[in-house]
Amino acid sequence: MTEIIDYGRFAERLAGPRPRWDLLRAFQDEWGYTVPADADPWPKWSETEHRAYVRSLHEGWTGEEEDPFKGVDRSLPIPKALDEWWDLPFNSFTYSARLYWTNPEYPPTLRPDPSGYGVAGALPEPNPFVEPGGDLRLCCFMAEYEYCNEWAYLAAEAGHDDPRVFVSLDEDGWALQARSLSEFFVLLAAVRLPSHFGWSVQLNDDDFADGTPPRERIEAAYRPMGFQNWRELGADTTLFGGPDVIVRHDTGMADFSVEISGRTWDALAATARTLGWTWDEETVEPPHKDAEPE
Structure with a gap:
């Protein structure tokens, strides 16, 4: 260097x-x-081990197969920047996820989560991010390893190319974490890699x-x-x-x-x-x- x-x-x-x-x-x-020579990327459309485990428990209790997309609003578009990030050939998360200690959610799931899996709720009312009477839901795309914190964009901004990112906080609801998805992934790398x-x-x-x-x-x-x-x-x-x-x-x-x-x-x-x-x-x-x- x-x-x-x-x-x-x-x-x-x-x-x-x-x-x-x-x-x-x-x-x-x-x-x-550098991307390890023998690394395979994390498949975009795949459950994390923890979520698969919780789903298997639910199915064991009820005897019914659970819809893996129960927490997804399929009418909402997925921001272009999120799909681009997943497909980057140099993506240090998808090729070396153990550096990060986070779990991805793809497709992003709603908060509050209709499936009951996600932890955080919606934005409180009132809040500084959504106009009164607006959509208070968020779309979670990444979570701390044990879901103590979740990162999401506003459902109202799902159609944006590169929407803002919010982080769930136990006592304060949600706070702004990054001005865009692409900025968030640079921030995440800056926190983990050095x-x-x-x-x-x-x-x-x-x-x-x-x-x-x-x-x-x-x-x-x-x-x-x-x-x-x-x-x-x-x-x-x-x-x-x-x-x-x-x-x-x-x-x-x-x-x-x-x-x-x-x-x-x-x-x-x-x-x-x-x-x-x-x-x-x-x-x-x-x-x-x-x-x-x-």
Whole structure:
């Protein structure tokens, strides 16, 4: 990795005009992801193991075969960007899904889910996203591994080419997660890939020198990457960028308040010095060379 990439300028790349999937491909390449030679893509029209298990339980209880599309409104179109993403030949999710710890829903299923499988409800009324009297349903296309959070677009925006993405929150209903589906998949890659392919460390606020809150140091030295905060399992995480490094700071309930991922050892070490963390080799996770986590 001879070229230094400044993720402090990532917001400009995110906002700039370019073919829809170029940024996702470039980001994956920058962190060293390549499609495994022997990998088969996750079939678009397939149930996850967990959903198939729940359906089999239901059929065992009732003795009746359940409609696998019971939770789908077949009258709603599927956004073009979602189908494009599934079919990308470099899609790190479909070829290396274990990097992500999420389950896809295809075709997207409604929230509230008529089948009873999905967890989240509809948008509350009133809300800032849909006009009064509008369609409060959402279409879930991705969920956290155990469905603690679900990501969806508005049923009212199903006909859009690249609709907004929302995330379900236990206490607050739904929050905006990304300005478009394509942005969401770049964000998802930015959350998952650097900690696997980069030099990484996970820290808490009291790991930093002199008691200065790390957020002050982070904001002084690094720039936001331009994403909405990542919301998953109680986390509320802002992504910051610098030369060859991504710094995540959480103000929610993540296991660690700070996660630093560098494309190189030098980038991680430089960030540690900048933020006032005393280097501890035992806490640093080196890059994984393949696309399958242990």
